[in-house]
Amino acid sequence: MDILKAATDWAKAELFSTPFFILFGLAFMAGSLGFWQLGKTDIARAYIIPTLVAGVLLLTIGLGLFFTNKSRITQFEKAYNTDASAFVASEIVRAESTLNEYKTIVFKIVPLIIIAAALIIIFINTPTWRAISITTIAMMIVILLIDGTAHARIDAYHKQLIMHHK
DSSP states (O other): OOOOHHHHHHHHHHHTHHHHHHHHHHHHHHHHHHHHOOOOOOOOOHHHHHHHHHHHHHHHHHOOOOOOOHHHHHHHHHHHHHHHHHHHHHHHHHEEEHHIIIIIIIIIHHHHHHHHHHHHHHHHHOHHHHHHHHHHHHHHHHHHHHHHHHHHHHHHHHHHHHHHHO
16 A cells, blocks of 8 residues: 555545635625625624624635645655655654544534534524524534544544554
């Protein structure tokens, strides 16, 4: 198995998925613009700021991940050609760290945020808090969708690294 190819394929797959953060960010921003221009009710007007904030956050996440993973492709080749075993060892550590972050942030904290936002909808009956809560839930679902597939990819990549390292 060519571990450099596996690393490059993983980074390219990440380059394919991170633009979805950008697309959803732009969709949230377009929604904000729509609420601003067409919103007539209090609840519609209350969505302007939360959807704009969610859009900016998703756009920032997407752009940051895209450029980070794009630079990794060339870095992988340089690091592998310099010292292949050190490259594999450092990638194992990075992949394990990322898997632990997913386990904590994506699969524990994000669902807790969704639960908290749902409770706010139930107990606080104002347009602003409902808009904030519903937008938060929507943004967290986007993160779960995209990061759920990213978790599966890095888990498979980690397993390849472990098999190659043995």
